[in-house]
Amino acid sequence: MNIQEERTTLTATAGEGTQQRQRPTTRTRRTTGQNRRVTVKAEGDRERAPRQRVQGEGTERRQGNRGPRRPQRTNTSVEKQEQTPRTHVRKDKLQIIPLGGLGEIGKNMTIFQYGDDIVVLDAGLAFPENDMLGVDIVIPDMTYLIENKDKVRAVVITHGHEDHIGSLAYLLKEINVPVYATNLVCGLIEGKLKEHHVKAKKLQIVKAGDEFKIGCFKVGFIQTNHSIPDACAIFLETPVGTVVHTGDFKVDQTPVDGKLMDVHKFAELGNKGVLALMSDSTNVEKPGFTPSESSVGPAIMRAVAEATGRVILATFASNVSRLQQAIDAAVATKRKVVVLGRSMVNVTEIAQERGYLTVPEGTIIGDDEMNRYRADEIMILTTGSQGEPMAGLSRMSTNNHRTVEITPNDTVIISATPIPGNEAAVGRTIDNLLRQGAHVVYGKDRGIHVSGHGSQEDLKTMLNLVRPKFFIPVHGEYRMLKKHGELAVSMGIVKPSNVLVGDNGQIFEFTTRTGRLAGRVPAGKVFVDGLGVGDVGNIVIRDRQQLAQEGMVVVVMAMDRASGTIVAGPDMLSRGFVYVRDAEELLSEAQRRVDAAVEKCEMDHIKDWTTIKTVVRDTLGKFFYEKTRRRPMILPIIQDV
Ligand SMILES: [Zn+2]
Ligand SMILES: [Zn+2]
Numbered sequence: 001m002n003i004q005e006e007r008t009t010l011t012a013t014a015g016e017g018t019q020q021r022q023r024p025t026t027r028t029r030r031t032t033g034q035n036r037r038v039t040v041k042a043e044g045d046r047e048r049a050p051r052q053r054v055q056g057e058g059t060e061r062r063q064g065n066r067g068p069r070r071p072q073r074t075n076t077s078v079e080k081q082e083q084t085p086r087t088h089v090r091k092d093k094l095q096i097i098p099l100g101g102l103g104e105i106g107k108n109m110t111i112f113q114y115g116d117d118i119v120v121l122d123a124g125l126a127f128p129e130n131d132m133l134g135v136d137i138v139i140p141d142m143t144y145l146i147e148n149k150d151k152v153r154a155v156v157i158t159h160g161h162e163d164h165i166g167s168l169a170y171l172l173k174e175i176n177v178p179v180y181a182t183n184l185v186c187g188l189i190e191g192k193l194k195e196h197h198v199k200a201k202k203l204q205i206v207k208a209g210d211e212f213k214i215g216c217f218k219v220g221f222i223q224t225n226h227s228i229p230d231a232c233a234i235f236l237e238t239p240v241g242t243v244v245h246t247g248d249f250k251v252d253q254t255p256v257d258g259k260l261m262d263v264h265k266f267a268e269l270g271n272k273g274v275l276a277l278m279s280d281s282t283n284v285e286k287p288g289f290t291p292s293e294s295s296v297g298p299a300i301m302r303a304v305a306e307a308t309g310r311v312i313l314a315t316f317a318s319n320v321s322r323l324q325q326a327i328d329a330a331v332a333t334k335r336k337v338v339v340l341g342r343s344m345v346n347v348t349e350i351a352q353e354r355g356y357l358t359v360p361e362g363t364i365i366g367d368d369e370m371n372r373y374r375a376d377e378i379m380i381l382t383t384g385s386q387g388e389p390m391a392g393l394s395r396m397s398t399n400n401h402r403t404v405e406i407t408p409n410d411t412v413i414i415s416a417t418p419i420p421g422n423e424a425a426v427g428r429t430i431d432n433l434l435r436q437g438a439h440v441v442y443g444k445d446r447g448i449h450v451s452g453h454g455s456q457e458d459l460k461t462m463l464n465l466v467r468p469k470f471f472i473p474v475h476g477e478y479r480m481l482k483k484h485g486e487l488a489v490s491m492g493i494v495k496p497s498n499v500l501v502g503d504n505g506q507i508f509e510f511t512t513r514t515g516r517l518a519g520r521v522p523a524g525k526v527f528v529d530g531l532g533v534g535d536v537g538n539i540v541i542r543d544r545q546q547l548a549q550e551g552m553v554v555v556v557m558a559m560d561r562a563s564g565t566i567v568a569g570p571d572m573l574s575r576g577f578v579y580v581r582d583a584e585e586l587l588s589e590a591q592r593r594v595d596a597a598v599e600k601c602e603m604d605h606i607k608d609w610t611t612i613k614t615v616v617r618d619t620l621g622k623f624f625y626e627k628t629r630r631r632p633m634i635l636p637i638i639q640d641v
Helices: 005-009 057-065 143-147 168-174 183-195 263-272 293-306 320-332 342-353 367-372 392-397 423-435 456-466 478-490 538-550 580-603 609-628
Strands: 026-031 034-041 094-100 109-114 117-121 137-140 152-156 179-182 203-206 211-214 217-223 232-238 241-245 274-280 311-314 336-339 378-382 411-414 439-441 468-474 506-510 515-520 525-529 552-560 565-575 633-640
Touching: 094 143, 094 241, 094 274, 109 232, 117 217, 143 168, 152 168, 152 211, 152 217, 168 183, 179 183, 179 217, 183 203, 183 342, 217 263, 241 263, 241 468, 263 274, 263 456, 274 456, 274 506, 293 311, 293 320, 293 411, 311 392, 320 336, 320 342, 320 378, 336 342, 336 367, 342 378, 378 392, 392 423, 411 423, 423 439, 456 468, 456 478, 468 478, 538 552, 538 633, 552 580, 552 609, 565 580, 580 609, 609 633
Parallel strands: 117 152, 152 179, 179 203, 241 274, 274 468, 311 378, 311 411, 336 378, 411 439, 552 633
Antiparallel strands: 026 034, 094 109, 094 506, 109 117, 137 525, 211 217, 217 232, 232 241, 506 515, 552 565
């Protein structure tokens, strides 16, 4: 075991994390409980080595020193990374480089580069997996963009979901370039940037149908349908041909906002000839068409009409068409609407301001006015449809909500299906609501939710309209990308050799006639924890997991540096390892062993701290494992006196 206790003393300076580099440091600080100066020598901040990339080579190297341990359960999804020279830009070639969204669902970001011009499409985030302890969000590794800062001309955004705009503030902090997006998206972005104290150089509202020049590219926005208004596909006319990126989409023949997908534009581009299509693979495993958003309205109406008391409806805040249909049902049944949850309040306000949500005057009331109405005159719109512990519905379900207490007369409508990974949390929320006696309407068969992503027939429609020469499936895990490729081939539209499946960091390189995988740029997950961006990497996460699962044992001793004698200690203390009162025997035997080990070092005239620490760690590590089959983190601390 080689745990770097020194790391614990490095000041985790928020914000400047990304600037930190490898440098051996010597720091003095006071340890708690000991009012003596302690010099702690840091061996160098290795885990931050190559630009905080999660799977940087530094991380791999470190792993080797850690000695025998149980199989790691960290990030099995982390792909191996190649380092490539950064001189792969060729004047006559278009390079498409996804930094996120390939081999995963989330943190979408794609680079289009020709010569000295780069356009970035989307800047999204992903939510951490359960084993990423303490991580708030995950964003793409933007090293390549930062290194090519002066070439970046603009960011274009397909739609306003977090996995498409969630890392924009982090990008703009590094490279402040103009951002182009539709009206609602700009509203959502403005709020986000304000939170991060970032001022966009230019936030340009565009409409579907707009076309303009950015560097050597002509860029155009095309109306599609999705689970948020004004979702667009984006096409780029490049010197080697046209590329179409669908963004997230489905084909909705009866969208609630009446904005039909612009099939004509896709067909027009297809007729003129499209070099490459990049298309959403999220629902490629689902046969058939994804139902229209407007099919949800009657189902919600039915559930609301049947409710004898209050209606509490939970859905995704950003699904404005869903909110519209819920509000319509409330109006039809003469209910007032109370909006709860920060994001729900935020989106309803922005959507109303910008004309995406039509609400008759006096319909929305404050939560403080709720008591003036009978239960059957109220509909509550809330967040928490994914069982998020801090969101409205989950709090209500455990009787922890500020204003709403569930009663047996309530009807709760969950107008969403759990995103993979959230099933258990959603299940728990439903259980808790039922325990409180509420009537809960949920599940696929009730028709109260449809997906915003196209199923196989939607995807085929897109392929058929665009008829690309090359096809790059995007937005999906690897198997989905593969399947989407097969779908394109099965239609006879794309040659098998022209289906290009890659992962994040892959360079897809095109000339007017050819397309191929050509090298890589750095890509991976950057963890954001509090204000720190990228300062938490795999090693920190592994330590957190070890601490969480096995606890820790600290061994403190004081050494007279000149003579090499231990003048105090070793003293042991533990946290989260064993319950000390019930483990006296174990701990006193451990104490005896560590005493003996340190004594032996003294007798052998070993003055080197690293060696002594290793001896302590090995001795205790072996002993604890023998006796308990546990591997607590062991932190030897030597004080210089
Ligand atoms: Zn989306
Ligand atoms: Zn998405």
